[in-house]
Amino acid sequence: MDVKAQIDRLRAELHRHNYLYYVQNQPKIGDQEFDVMMRQLQDLEREHPEFYDPNSPTQRVGSDLNHEFQQVVHKRLMLSLSNTYNKEEVREFYERVSEGLSGQEFQICCEMKFDGLSISLHYEHGRLVRAVTRGDGVQGDDVTENVKTIRSIPLILPEGLDYPEEFEIRGEVLMPWESFEALNRERELAEEPLFANPRNAASGTLKSKNSAVVAQRKLDAYLYYLLGEGIPGESHYDNLQKAREWGFKISPQMRLVSTLQEIYDYIDYWDQERKNLPVATDGIVLKVNSLAQQRSLGMTAKSPRWAIAYKFTAERQSTILREVTFQVGRTGAITPVANMDPVQLSGTVVRRATLNNEDFIRNLDLHLGDHVFVEKGGEIIPKIVDVDLDARDGQLGPRVEFITHCPECGTPLVRYEGEAAHYCPNDASCPPQLKGRIEHFISRKAMNIDSLGPETIAEYFRRGIVRDPADLYEIRRDQISGARGQKDKSASKILMGIQESTQVPFERVLYALGIRFVGEIAAKSLARNFKSIDALAQATKEQLLQVNGIGEVIAQSVVTWFQNPQNQWFVERLRSYGLQMELSEEELSEHTDRLAGQSIVISGVFAHHSRDEYKALIEKHGGKNVGSISGKTSFILAGENMGPSKLEKAQKLGIRIVGEDEFLSMIE
Numbered sequence: 001m002d003v004k005a006q007i008d009r010l011r012a013e014l015h016r017h018n019y020l021y022y023v024q025n026q027p028k029i030g031d032q033e034f035d036v037m038m039r040q041l042q043d044l045e046r047e048h049p050e051f052y053d054p055n056s057p058t059q060r061v062g063s064d065l066n067h068e069f070q071q072v073v074h075k076r077l078m079l080s081l082s083n084t085y086n087k088e089e090v091r092e093f094y095e096r097v098s099e100g101l102s103g104q105e106f107q108i109c110c111e112m113k114f115d116g117l118s119i120s121l122h123y124e125h126g127r128l129v130r131a132v133t134r135g136d137g138v139q140g141d142d143v144t145e146n147v148k149t150i151r152s153i154p155l156i157l158p159e160g161l162d163y164p165e166e167f168e169i170r171g172e173v174l175m176p177w178e179s180f181e182a183l184n185r186e187r188e189l190a191e192e193p194l195f196a197n198p199r200n201a202a203s204g205t206l207k208s209k210n211s212a213v214v215a216q217r218k219l220d221a222y223l224y225y226l227l228g229e230g231i232p233g234e235s236h237y238d239n240l241q242k243a244r245e246w247g248f249k250i251s252p253q254m255r256l257v258s259t260l261q262e263i264y265d266y267i268d269y270w271d272q273e274r275k276n277l278p279v280a281t282d283g284i285v286l287k288v289n290s291l292a293q294q295r296s297l298g299m300t301a302k303s304p305r306w307a308i309a310y311k312f313t314a315e316r317q318s319t320i321l322r323e324v325t326f327q328v329g330r331t332g333a334i335t336p337v338a339n340m341d342p343v344q345l346s347g348t349v350v351r352r353a354t355l356n357n358e359d360f361i362r363n364l365d366l367h368l369g370d371h372v373f374v375e376k377g378g379e380i381i382p383k384i385v386d387v388d389l390d391a392r393d394g395q396l397g398p399r400v401e402f403i404t405h406c407p408e409c410g411t412p413l414v415r416y417e418g419e420a421a422h423y424c425p426n427d428a429s430c431p432p433q434l435k436g437r438i439e440h441f442i443s444r445k446a447m448n449i450d451s452l453g454p455e456t457i458a459e460y461f462r463r464g465i466v467r468d469p470a471d472l473y474e475i476r477r478d479q480i481s482g483a484r485g486q487k488d489k490s491a492s493k494i495l496m497g498i499q500e501s502t503q504v505p506f507e508r509v510l511y512a513l514g515i516r517f518v519g520e521i522a523a524k525s526l527a528r529n530f531k532s533i534d535a536l537a538q539a540t541k542e543q544l545l546q547v548n549g550i551g552e553v554i555a556q557s558v559v560t561w562f563q564n565p566q567n568q569w570f571v572e573r574l575r576s577y578g579l580q581m582e583l584s585e586e587e588l589s590e591h592t593d594r595l596a597g598q599s600i601v602i603s604g605v606f607a608h609h610s611r612d613e614y615k616a617l618i619e620k621h622g623g624k625n626v627g628s629i630s631g632k633t634s635f636i637l638a639g640e641n642m643g644p645s646k647l648e649k650a651q652k653l654g655i656r657i658v659g660e661d662e663f664l665s666m667i668e
């Protein structure tokens with residue numbers, strides 16, 4: 001079989017299995033088989049860049065390269081819906097429609113109102129060509145590269161179906177509860193700020209400048225509105241059935257009804273049942289089904305007259321505040337926690353809620369014994385939203401005061417300028433900070449020592465076997481076998497897991513060190529740019545700032561970390577146990593520093609490689625790709641049709657223009 005045919009076959013197969021898994025929830029092959037095919041395709045595409053296709057299944061993994069979003073004007077305005085909050089207002093809508101249609105019969109399509117962010121997808125000849133956020137309704141951000149990583153959105157539609165040459169389909173990008181909770185658990189461990197709800201998480205993710213981050217975060221999308229010339233059906237409902245046949249994920253909760261009572265029933269049913277859905281919803285959307293009737297009803301300046309949203313009321317409960325406790329995290333940040341009388345909220349019993357920080361407590365003027373309102377709404381972490389002042393009966397409990405000393409080690413707390421949080425500065429011996437660092441070190445994305453877990457770590461810590469992550473590599477079998485409930489077999493497993501972690505690549509070791517603000521992605525960039533821990537330890541703040549994606553805060557944190565003699569000693573110990581402190585030969589052979597310290601602007605279209613490939617090449621060779629021309633630009637990598645304004649600016653600043661071939665010989 002020739003290579004092109006082989007590539008085509010793999011692409012078609014991968015698209016199909018992707019659809020079966022992410023849209024149909026009916027996988028036909030295992031993950032491993034899928035991965036093997038994906039790797040075959042990646043290899044073939046690497047060897048044959050001439051068959052590059054922006055819609056290949058391989059494009060779903062995203063890229064680490066930062067990109068700016070282009071603003072694009074919507075082809076058709078993206079209106080929003082007007083909201084109603086009770087059945088009375090729904091009845092008014094129903095009557096307005098009936099009057100507007102002069103008493104004709106009509107059907108209403110009832111749907112869930114998904115709580116994410118709206119997206120407009122454009123397809124041409126069955127291929128996704130552009131994805132745009134709502135923005136202000138007139139123009140939005142082009143987030144195509146990020147959207148391509150959402151597995152339930154088809155990149156290519158099957159051939160031979162009746163979709164028009166060109167159409168638009170709109171829907172909602174969401175983060176399912178499960179992904180949201182996993183993400184927040186990870187962020188909690190890394191002491192990164194938590195997302196308040198799946199909508200914020202989805203929106204923050206979709207607007208991330210790094211599509212590799214988007215690919216990891218497991219977004220999903222439901223589509224609910226088909227637009228364009230030549231769409232097949234005469235009604236909204238039929239069109240969405242068609243879209244489902246073409247491969248889009250359409251909500252199975254959609255229902256056609258004809259009476260007001262049926263609308264009420266739908267609302268009542270889903271107000272309860274939505275708690276069992278895998279994604280967040282905040283209401284119901286009602287749409288007149290017939291497109292002809294929609295046209296005849298028309299729209300107001302802001303929203304269509306043929307549709308309306310009914311919003312569920314956020315669940316809020318009142319309970320009594322009994323005690324405030326304070327938690328210490330891995331970086332020493334202190335979180336105040338409200339302990340309350342148990343109360344039922346959105347299907348779970350809530351006893352604890354976060355109080356954020358000192359200012360939050362002050363603003364509420366919180367006292368023990370207060371009746372407080374707790375809300376969950378879209379949020380997973382319950383929060384206290386208010387104090388019921390009417391319930392205070394003259395016998396006010398003591399005012400809640402923020403602590404001045406660490407509840408775990410007694411050290412006086414500090415509050416850095418401009419930050420809302422208090423910290424325990426005793427990072428060298430405050431127990432939860434020490435334990436937290438070990439937990440982070442063994443976590444999946446760091447050293448991935450999955451034979452150990454938080455309970456085992458707590459036990460080893462208590463018994464004095466480990467105090468810092470480096471101690472793990474000194475554990476002896478006799479210290480842990482025969483420990484409470486621990487069989488010899490599991491001791492072997494634990495020791496083997498620890499030993500195996502010495503082969504974990506440098507970039508993950510760097511992440512595992514737990515340098516403040518150095519997340520997974522930053523660790524990767526730093527590893528690739530500096531190549532070894534020694535080079536990184538020597539780097540100045542200015543050199544760090546040269547790296548793509550590294551800003552002031554991270555750079556300062558890295559410099560400070562390596563200046564601390566304790567941390568230097570920690571690195572030396574890890575090195576002595578054989579951990580990877582530099583990039584492997586294999587990784588090194590692909591990287592050079594031929595473009596080190598150079599800021600390069602890419603402009604125009606190219607013959608040999610795509611723009612993204614050139615970006616990757618620049619980074620591989622130690623350069624920095626920047627978006628706009630300034631005095632600091634080293635040179636411009638220019639293809640055909642470089643924009644006239646860029647050309648003019650380059651000439652004015654006297655910046656060298658380098659052609660494609662010259663560039664390739666520079667890095668050869």
Ligand code: IVH
Pocket residue numbers: 079080081082111112113114115116117118134172224225285304307309
């Ligand atoms: S239809 C002209 N259907 O709610 C009709 N919107 O304020 C346009 N939404 O911006 C929207 N679920 O982000 C529609 N089933 C659904 C929806 C839905 C969620 C969002 C969408 C829109 C906002 C309305």
